[in-house]
Amino acid sequence: MTALSLGLTATRFGDDNSPFLSARRVAEQLGVTLSELAKLIGVARNTLAAKSSARKVDGALSPVVRILAVASEMAGDESRAVIWFKHQPIPGWAGKTAYDLVGDGKADKVLAYLEAVRSGVYA
Template sequence: MTTALLESPAIRFGDDKVPFLSARRVAELLGVTLSELAALIGVARNTLAAQAGARKSGARKADAALSPVVRILAMAGEMAGGEQRAAIWFKHQPIPGWAGKTAYDLVGEGKADKVLAYLEAVRSGVYA
């Protein structure tokens, strides 16, 4: 078994230097600042800064908060054909049944699970 088989699409959102997700990488992909990303995922800006400094307590908290966003982006990227398309969808495409709200809006409201459920339904052909 090769390591390629063990890799998840979400591994692209990591940092080679530390075993945690990279807030900077996610922020760059979404075209937002670290402060905006921190507000989106509901953590203090300092928590993301602590992650960049690889302090374990801050890094774990940031990793847990980033995880749903990364899962959404990875799943959307598989379906849309790339990270850039996933980021555009995440920020700009209204999700049916949510009054014109985007995945970005719903994640900001703490409803990342609803976005993941929607993506699973689309992948299963429910909304196809």
């Protein structure tokens, strides 16, 4: 999934001269190092910098960017969305945050939770 297909909210995570998401920009937004981001999305640190891996990195970053875009829309502010992503436990997940769940490979569960909340279902 390219940065352009994630909508205007997510385009800030793309590089100007590439159709792919930028790991550097996502890391800056989250306030984490590239090594921490690589661990979060399940790729090797060197993969983030390799031009030949841009499609793989884009695919791994897409769920994070989607979550941040939806959370930003709901919170009304990007910085609040990042704080929520990193620090707010999600009900029903034993105190785990969205950050924790993404690291566990459960980004789809976070997106489902956000969609439920957006639809008026509060856990």
